[in-house]
Amino acid sequence: MPTTNKQFEDLWQDDFVLLMENLANTDRRSPPEVGSSPKELIYCENKLQLFRYNTLDVKQKKTPILITYALVNRPYIADLEPKRSLVLRLLEKGYPVYLIDWGYPDSSDCFTSLNDYINGYLHRCVQQVKRDAKRKKIDLLGICQGGVFSLCYTVLHPAEIRKLVTLVTPIDFHTKGNPLGLWTAGLNTKVLTNNSANVSGQLISQLFKAMKPFQLSREKYRRLEHLVNKKENLDTFLRMERWLNDGPDLTGTAAHEFLINFYQQNRLHKNTLTIAGNAVQLAKIKSPVLNLYATKDHIVPPKATRVLSQHIKPTLYHEQALVGGHIGAFTGLKTQHDLIKSLSNWLG
């Protein structure tokens, strides 16, 4: 805090004053809403909630899409705000859209394993979607770690999935120059767990920030001008800030298993992964796969995801580059157009 006898002089003082006035405006008493596309809760289990989004007045496709996001962040990033909502774009094309919200684990969830997530929660959600949509198969759209879960699920339950989409999904965790891979080698997650025996969401958030520490911790707070010049820019910024600081804890067991099997042993790419004793070999996938990757992704670099082509039969595999970063690939205004075009052409 500045001392009282020192004037608050700054490069961007005028902009900061505007920001303060903006936030203090009586119209802004409550922060902008996130995940606001209307939806209905159709299933819940422990902390998990499964939502079906309300359809729009367009001709409906038959096969529903189930969106599976990562455990490390909240899934409303897929519906952050109307202009940037992947969910809304899909609804506009007539796709019935469902989404899994994993919820916020607490200490009673610390023994939830990857098997529980994939063969338990995800499997039961797929059954719920099938019954609700009255279909025998569904399309699965996995984002980041959600894509990893979706791949594993499709290997283990081939009859359930018509088509699989993976978005910014890591396959090879040992690509050269991947700092997360280097830092987690030999790490024991037990040192990271808190009193709830889970891994704190704040710690995970710090870990991701540490990949580009100066840019992600300081730079965005310097660039004020574009925020104060346009209300919608500030709204978007506030929504993103909320999302970035809203990371749930990771259950201790699943975090430990993911670290060992994926980051340390790279078992998915090496075809040595097993879940509850069942081999997860990506070559066994019989459904068509569309792999969408972001060209400027520093968390899941293109190399880490495009290796999926080495595992899936060529006749089944299709990939598409999206210009943007890890999150910008599906929230960026320009990229969404390309993303939806690719999705709707491929899904049918």
Next chain:
Amino acid sequence: MTTDTNNPYAQFNALINSNLPDEYKEILKRFQEQGLFYQQLIQKVNNNESDLSEFWNLPNALGFDTPSNEQPEWLQSIFNMNNFQETTDTSLIQQFTQAISELPLQAQKNMSTVQSTLTKMSRLYDELSQSAMQRFQTLKDEFPNASNEQLCTFWLTAGEKAFSEISQTNDYIDTQKELLESLSELKNTQYALSEQVSNLFGLPSRQSLEDLQKGLHKLRIEFAEYKEQTEATISELKQTIRRLK
């Protein structure tokens, strides 16, 4: 609002003490903190100060140099590691002795190991700051008439490049690993100690709590599977009835 809008400081304070949503207060504080940072950076650069290394202090950038919620609770509950420094008046050993004189020897050894790896990390952070500062100086020399905006961009470029280089060296990775391993050892010692204390006071041990958690978890999964089977059966029966009709 009746605050003096010509005085941003007063306005800031007024907002922080107002009924503004906490989320906004946090955001304003973050902006204010970073604004001060850049102000100091530009001032020192324009004053041609030679040592700018503090501006690439990694723990400071990530918020690690003050007690924070990101540290595991068990670490905070022992004492704040970041407050221990080697000084000429009081040696580390004396500081340790004061703080942990009642803890068993093993824990003292663990803490000592943690502290020495923290010291190693500090040295690496210093290297990072120096490297970033040199890169910054090179950029500044190339563009002597750089605007403040450009200086800030140089700051970012210098910092990220220096970090990218140092964070992938074996030294950095090994030291980080050593730190986390030493923290793990300390945690194991703490676990053993807490089991002893629980026994002494007749409290549920960590093991018994774990057993409860496992049991609850197993029960939840079994119930969910049972519920799913029931729903699937009901759904099939309904379809059969519809067909028969």
